[in-house]
Structures are given as C-alpha cells and as structure tokens.
Amino acid sequence: MVKIEAIVRPGVLEDIKEGLSKHGVHGMTVSQVMGCGLQKGRKEVYRGTEYSINLLPKVKVEIVLADKDADGVVEVIIKAARTGEIGDGKIFITKIDNVVRIRTGEKGDAAV
C-alpha cells in the first residue's frame, strides 16, 4: 500500500475531489496547511510597515490505497491541480506497512 500526500493550491481542492470521485476514490483526509517552496511570498502592510509573508496557505490531501491504484490517482490529481505556474505544489508517495480498519479489525488491502 502507498500513501499519496498532495500539497496543492486551496482553489483546486473541489476539482481534485470531483476527479477522484469519478475515478472511484472516495476516501481522503484534507487539511489546511501553510508552506513555502519556490513560490515567492507576498507582503502585508500595517500602518506603513511592510511585513513579508513567505508561508502561504495550501491544502494537503492524503489518500492511502493499494499499490496498483497509485499511478491513476496521481494522474487525476495532477490534471486537477496543474496551472503551470510556480506554486502548484507537490505530491509525495510513501510505502505504508499496514492499515487497520477500526470498526472491523480488517488489515492490509482489505482495510483501505
């Protein structure tokens, strides 16, 4: 099994959800995060004093699924999240040792 962590622009979340739903993936965890990378920050001004903000708001989508489904899901996310500009985000894919469904106690692929 793998975990897909996609850090994306806040505005593309609905497109990702719609794409994943069409692809048959309904389970995910979404959180609001702050981050910085290649994208330049912005400035805020309070009474004439400028503050540069380099941490920008992003959305993190986490999905765990069987190895064979990973590539398809990554394609769906890229399609929804790509604008071509700096700041589109990144996708991290990691191996998962095991998964347990709390309600039934099922383990492994059966639990995702």
Added chain:
Amino acid sequence: MKNRLGVVTLFALIMIFIFPMFAWAAEEGIDTGDTAWIIISTALVFLMVPGIALFYGGMVRQKNVLNTMMMSFICLGVITIQWVIYGYSLAFGSDIGKFIGDLSYFALNGVGLEPSGTIPHQLFMVFQMMFAILTPALITGAIVERMRFPAYLLFLVLWATLVYDPICHWVWGGGWLMELGALDFAGGTVVHISSGVSALVAALVLGKRKGYGTERLVPHNIPYVVIGAALLWFGWFGFNSGSALAANGLAASVFVNTQVATGAAVMSWVLAEWLRHGKPTMLGAASGAIAGLVAITPACGFVTPMGSLVIGLVAGALCYFAVSYVKVKMGYDDALDVFGIHGVGGIWGALATGLFSVAEGAEGLFYGNATQLGIQVISVGATIVLACVATFVILKLVGAITTLRVDDEAEAMGLDVNEHSEKAYSV
C-alpha cells in the same frame, strides 16, 4: 410621641412650600435645549472610551486583547472616582496662581444644579469628567503588551492628578494659558498633545516589546479597529460639538468642521499609503479618521469648513508619515502610534488653529494676525514640557514602588492570562 409627630408634619409642610422656591431658583438661567444637548454629548463622549478599547484591542495580538481593553475600560472606574473626589476641583476650582484649582469643590462640595453658563453645574462637571476619563485611556496604546496592570493603575491616578488636572486648569479652568488667549476649543492640547507626548515618554521608559522589529507584531482583529474608530468618530461629535456648551449655531458649525476634517484626513492617509505601498488599507482609513478628528479638535470652533478641509488633509498625510517613517527611523516602540496620531496630530491641530482661526480678535496668521500663532506655540510648548517631565517622574516613581514591566515569560505567554487569568477566545 404625638408632639414629635406634629413637629415633623409642620416641618414637612413648611418644606413643601419652601422647597419648590429653591428648586425654581436653581432652574433660573438654565436653558433646556442646551442642557439636553450637553446631556447627550456627555453620553457620546462616554462612548469613546469603549470605542478606544475596541480600537486598541483589535490592534494588539490576540493574547493581549483583554489587557488592552481593560486598560481603557478601567479608566471609567478609576477616573470617575478621582474626578468627583478631587480631580474636578483641581481643574475647575478657584484658581491658585493661574496654575491649579483649589479644593473648594472637594467631593463635589458646592457643585449642585445651579447654572454654570446655561446648564446645571453638575452637568458641566460630568461632561468634563468624560474628557478626563478618555485622555489617559488614549495613552495606553503606547504601553500595551508589556506593562504590569498594578503599575498601570498607579500611573493612571498619578497622571490624571499631576498632568491632566493642571493642564485642564491652564487651558479651560482659568489658568495662565486661558488668560494668555490660547485657543483650544475641545482639547487639542489638554487631551491630545498631553496624552500623545506622555505616551511617547512612557514607551521610551518601558522599552520595546520583545520581538519588536523581528516578529510580526500585527493587529489580530482589524474589524474591531473599524468598530472602535466608528464609535470614536460618532462620539467625537459630542466631544467637539458639545464643547460649545450650548445647542446653537456654533455647535452646528463645529459638527460640520469635525466631519469635513475627518473625511479629508481619511482620504489623505489612504492616498499617502496607496502611493507608497501600492494598496489602500482599512487600518489606514481608520487611522486617518482618528488623525483628522485629533487635528480638528482644538480648531473646530474657530475655523471655516474650508479651513477644516486643509487641516484634515495635512493631518492624514502628516500622521501617516509620523507612524510609518519617523517612528521606524527613531526606533521607539510606540506600539499603537499614540504619539504619531495624537501627539503629532494634536500639535498640528493646535498650530493650525493659529493659522486658520477666524475668531474675532483671535484671527490666525492667514487672516493677518501672527500673535495668535505665537500664543499657540507657547501653549503647545508648555503642554509638551509638563507632560514630558511629569510622565517621566511619575513612571520613575511608580517603578521605584513596583515593577513596571511584566517578565519575559509573561510577555511571551500574553498579558491576558498573566495579568487577568482569562482568555479572549477560548476555542
């Protein structure tokens, strides 16, 4: 027993006949229209105190919002008591050497419903009380996020007694500046220069907040600031127009001048920052409003609407320059820009009164009378000197009695939890 009852009845009957005569005598010379307007104005000025609590509360970080609001709000308690016991007497009691009032009105002794002008004396007293409450509340913007509350309370009482009451007497209570002919319609020197300059001294004595210049010390709730500015602007109509002490044409012209100058200052502050940073800000518009209100305060009863327009336009840009450039260059941590807005705006307003005044016999420089500008300079200078020296001495004195500043850990944790054991937002 029966005999005593008879005496009491007789006494009561006599009083019923005599008392209305006294009451009627007290009403003579009192104008009901004037009285009604000053009662309303008093309530309007009162509203400025919660207004300043919101204005300042929104500008601090969320861990200090309650302490910041409390420092303004507590003035409603402390100064109310100080004023009725002896503050009013020091400011408006019989003059001693043109410097201070005596204690003839101690505990409001002799302050009854007899006419003071055309309104009851007690009404004049309570109208002035609201000014005395608001003025030290203005100072708190410079000392927020780091001053211990007990030390602040001690400072508050001493400052009201040693700075506000004397300056109030000088300008309005028959003191030497009044005699000299200094023009201060509603409190440019008494309220704004005194609080603004004292705020700068207090900020310097207390020192900078931790993280000043490195951390983001930015407002946690600008909508609060907007509500506060709106309440201040609204209340200021009572502050300025009520200072006519009558419901007449002068009060109406003051109302117009107040609105014109404030609108102009909003525009000039916003335009100045738009030119410099590329965006107009809400905080800037709210700050510009206060700068305009401050600047027109001493002038509002003596100038024309077009004079007010110029005073406001200069005030907005000048105060913006003071907070965004001068403060940064000088490096003092006047946290919420009390000096930059009330000090600088107040000094400009007091001098502008000497430029734009059309008051008969006290015309300003632009109307051919240079003397008035000289008098205004003297009143500004005297207020600055007293406020600087007295505030410095008071803070040294308070500092000798108790610790002025919270320790580093308390400052990092926030003053709400450390000074008051409560949090503004519990979720």
